[in-house]
Amino acid sequence: MVYEGKIYRPWMEANSLLIQTTLGCTHNKCTFCDMFRDKRFRIREMDAIFADIEEARRMYPHIRSIFLIDGNVLVLKTDFLVKILDKITATFPECSQIALYAGLNDLRRKSVDELKQMKQAGLTLAYTGLESGDPVTLERIKKGLTPEQAAKGMAKAKAAGIDILVSIIFGIGGKERSREHIVTTTRLLNIMKPEQIAPMALAIQPGTELAQQVETGAFIQATPLQILEEEKYLLENLAGFETIYWGDHANNIVSSRGILPESQKRFLGKIDHAIATHPVTQQEVLVTSPW
Numbered sequence: 130m131v132y133e134g135k136i137y138r139p140w141m142e143a144n145s146l147l148i149q150t151t152l153g154c155t156h157n158k159c160t161f162c163d164m165f166r167d168k169r170f171r172i173r174e175m176d177a178i179f180a181d182i183e184e185a186r187r188m189y190p191h192i193r194s195i196f197l198i199d200g201n202v203l204v205l206k207t208d209f210l211v212k213i214l215d216k217i218t219a220t221f222p223e224c225s226q227i228a229l230y231a232g233l234n235d236l237r238r239k240s241v242d243e244l245k246q247m248k249q250a251g252l253t254l255a256y257t258g259l260e261s262g263d264p265v266t267l268e269r270i271k272k273g274l275t276p277e278q279a280a281k282g283m284a285k286a287k288a289a290g291i292d293i294l295v296s297i298i299f300g301i302g303g304k305e306r307s308r309e310h311i312v313t314t315t316r317l318l319n320i321m322k323p324e325q326i327a328p329m330a331l332a333i334q335p336g337t338e339l340a341q342q343v344e345t346g347a348f349i350q351a352t353p354l355q356i357l358e359e360e361k362y363l364l365e366n367l368a369g370f371e372t373i374y375w376g377d378h379a380n381n382i383v384s385s386r387g388i389l390p391e392s393q394k395r396f397l398g399k400i401d402h403a404i405a406t407h408p409v410t411q412q413e414v415l416v417t418s419p420w
């Protein structure tokens with residue numbers, strides 16, 4: 130099987146078969162992200178994708194889940210993506226989940242009918258990056274997305290029956306906008322009601338625009354205490370809809386994974402304990418690992 134360049138997948142997809150359908154990300158401008166800086170966006174040839182699917186079948190007798198990479202795979206034309214999904218479901222009838230990376234704007238640009246075709250062809254889950262519900266923060270990080278666009282993309286996915294994981298970043302508003310960031314993000318999540326939420330503490334990736342802003346003082350990082358307080362606010366104020374909470378990213382101060390709202394009290398107890406006792410709360414900056 131052929132993989133080009135650095136490969137990324139969500140940590141929840143560690144056991145999935147990865148099939149590369151695109152290279153890079155069509156946006157590639159977010160100030161905090163260096164995932165695909167080394168790649169110009171390109172769509173792989175259908176024949177090459179099919180060859181990988183067939184080779185994987187020969188290699189693996191049982192595949193439970195498949196993840197399509199690279200960045201925003203949902204930018205593919207609907208017919209093209211449906212052909213890939215059809216090929217996967219015909220080749221791996223035992224596979225119960227097909228997921229991919231999608232921009233919330235990619236979802237918004239498709240019609241509900243197109244998304245339904247993808248769902249019917251086997252697409253079960255899309256991983257999307259919201260990062261923040263704060264319009265000021267979204268603009269500063271050059272996300273190319275507004276809160277309204279995010280909500281529209283989500284509504285279309287819901288209408289089509291495709292589950293959505295929304296990732297957000299604790300600390301992405303910096304020290305100054307920590308409160309605005311988490312209040313608006315929580316409010317937007319309560320409108321979007323995603324089936325899964327993955328919050329991650331901000332990691333400053335070397336070589337990014339954000340890393341330069343940290344160096345010049347244009348961006349002052351939220352303190353570890355603020356990051357804990359952001360998570361506390363989020364957990365206290367999510368509006369009771371059922372969602373899978375993936376708070377166990379390696380950079381998070383507290384690791385929590387489970388279903389909300391049933392685990393809310395337990396997760397909040399862990400945050401309160403960390404706020405009261407964790408030595409990291411005495412530090413100015415959270416030490417994180419690059420992705």
Ligand code: SF4
Nearest residue numbers: 154157158159162200
């Ligand atoms: S965060 Fe996502 S949309 Fe932004 S540049 Fe990175 S891969 Fe592209």
